Amino acid sequence: MVEIAQRPVRAPTHPGAVLREDVLPALGLSVTAIARHLGVTRQQLHRVLSEQSGISPEMALRLGKLCGNGEMLWMRMQEAHDLWHARRKLGAELDRIPTLRADAA
Amino acid sequence: MVEIAQRPVRAPTHPGAVLREDVLPALGLSVTAIARHLGVTRQQLHRVLSEQSGISPEMALRLGKLCGNGEMLWMRMQEAHDLWHARRKLGAELDRIPTLRADAA
């Protein structure tokens, strides 16, 4: 039985890393060319690739169209990333929040 | 055969509306009391309920713990909301983005 950690120790892969290491090489185009296709500045794409920017919903739509796989892939990756950092930031405070039951009215 | 619209005409329900109309009444507590449990100010909770704020990843974690249903429910609702508005904002620009095929290197 393999344990699937609900709270992984290390941060989930940044979407920018996938873009940089898998998608762009397969397309074989320069950052500038991809940015032109996406309709964003090459500077903004560069920030995503260098993991200085996350994937906004707008960017997810653009990438989803460009790659043909839809926006959900990018939304999911960013979501995993955001949740991991939010949970890390909240820390023990989450444990102090009770789970309330709805009383049948 | 019922048509499921991929791009619904009207905006998806705001998570704050669900919280306001379904969750809070079932719990039978005041906004202030809920906010205290969540560990946020009553002003911030009010902004969510009045749909002036969205659900941040942090807030999703708090609500997930409080309701006992996990954070994904709230993340999904906010995601649907964000994507709908992003697509509306992008408009025809999305159509101008080509779908590129990866050339087998």
Added chain:
DNA sequence: CCGAATTGTCAAGTGAAAAGTGACAGTTTA
């Protein structure tokens, strides 16, 4: 009945993050 506490709501200010713009060094190309 009245004063105090609580509650809902509004407005201004803070901080973080995405995105635009300008600049610059290194490389490619004609």
Added chain:
DNA sequence: TAAACTGTCACTTTTCACTTGACAATTCGG
């Protein structure tokens, strides 16, 4: 060799969640 292109950095703007302070209306204890 000069011009165009590319990657990268720094500055600015904008948006949004969140904090804080304030205030009117309501609830509650003496």
